[in-house]
Amino acid sequence: MNPLPQAKDPARLARAHVIPFGVFMAFIILLQLVSGVIEWKHPDAPWWRHDPAQFVYPIQCLMALGLLSHYWRNYAFDWSLKWAGVGIVFGVVGIGFWLLPTVLHDAWGMHGPTHGVLKFLGFVERNDGFDPGIFHRATAYWASLLLRFFRAVVVVALVEEIFWRGFLMRFVCDWEGDYWKQPFGRHRWISYLIVTGIFMAAHAPADYAGSFIYGSLTYVLCVWSKNLGACVIMHATANLLMGLYIMATGHYGLW
Numbered sequence: 001m002n003p004l005p006q007a008k009d010p011a012r013l014a015r016a017h018v019i020p021f022g023v024f025m026a027f028i029i030l031l032q033l034v035s036g037v038i039e040w041k042h043p044d045a046p047w048w049r050h051d052p053a054q055f056v057y058p059i060q061c062l063m064a065l066g067l068l069s070h071y072w073r074n075y076a077f078d079w080s081l082k083w084a085g086v087g088i089v090f091g092v093v094g095i096g097f098w099l100l101p102t103v104l105h106d107a108w109g110m111h112g113p114t115h116g117v118l119k120f121l122g123f124v125e126r127n128d129g130f131d132p133g134i135f136h137r138a139t140a141y142w143a144s145l146l147l148r149f150f151r152a153v154v155v156v157a158l159v160e161e162i163f164w165r166g167f168l169m170r171f172v173c174d175w176e177g178d179y180w181k182q183p184f185g186r187h188r189w190i191s192y193l194i195v196t197g198i199f200m201a202a203h204a205p206a207d208y209a210g211s212f213i214y215g216s217l218t219y220v221l222c223v224w225s226k227n228l229g230a231c232v233i234m235h236a237t238a239n240l241l242m243g244l245y246i247m248a249t250g251h252y253g254l255w
Contacts, residue, residue, distance in 0.1 A: 010180045016071035017167035020064050024159045025202075027060035050134050054144060057130075061151050064159050075162060076184070076228060083230035087221065090230075091237025094217045098210035099242065102126055102251055121209045126253030148255070149243050157235035165222045165231045168195050185226040192219050214238065 031053055040049040048055050101122035114123050132144035170182040172194045196215040203211045222231050246254050 010178065012071075013074055013180055014167070016074035017162050020067040020071065020159045021163035023067060024060060024064045024155075027056060027063070031056045047134055047140075051130065053130055054134070057151055058147055061147065061155050064155050068155075068158055068162075075166065077232065078227050079229040080227060083225045083227040084233045086225060087230040087233030088237045090217055090221045091234040092241065094214040094234065095238035095241045097213040097217075098207070098238070099245055099254075101210070102249075102254065106249070119206070122206045124206045124253075126206075126251040129252035130255040131252045145247070149240070152239040152243055152255075153236045156239060157232050161218075161228060161231045161235050164195055164199060165218070166228055168198070169219075169222065183226070184228060185222045185224075187223045192216075195219065 034052045034056060038049050039052055042050070101124075105123045105125070110123060111125075113119075113125075130148060132141050132148065135141040135144055166184070169186070169191050170179045170184070172191045173179060173182045173186060173188050196212065196219060199215040200208050200211045218231055218234060221234055222228075225231075242254060246252060
């Protein structure tokens, strides 16, 4: 049933599930502000000006990891080999749908801007984004790449699923009462619509279709498994496969 530890302290449970995500998202906003001030896309630009994410992301990861470590005893992952396997399968299917427009965009030889339905579905060029290739030294390149994968596969998977599934799905079921008494993975249509809708809104418009399908699949897994660990494994698998696809194709805009 995925029982909650320290269930007698709902305020601490709320902080544990919300603060890491809130801080993580605050760094996303900070990156936008910093980029607007110091970003300089020029061959002579130093790495920290060419792509400020290269130094903002590591700080973001350290802050999120510190908070996750501090609150770790407040999470109930209920790790299971069976549900980990199911989570991997869901992750493969979910990221497959997410990447499908980009794959077809390449396969059909599409170039230039798209409009209307195709743009909404994600048929856009995805080449401009986080690129470790700005570093010419091998040590810097690999450090940047490994940190990017660690952020996506470990930090993002934990922070987001703890918030989306561990907190928000409960909260929208009973925000006027003791929502921590709501069982993990309880199905309610309002929970599905609100959580999936906000999950979509947290991504770029080109990813709305992919995030809707992916978010819906995660909701199904959550309700079916009643297992937060399975959702984390699904997210980690999806992000790992996306990262490998990005590095194989150069579609850094997916990051």
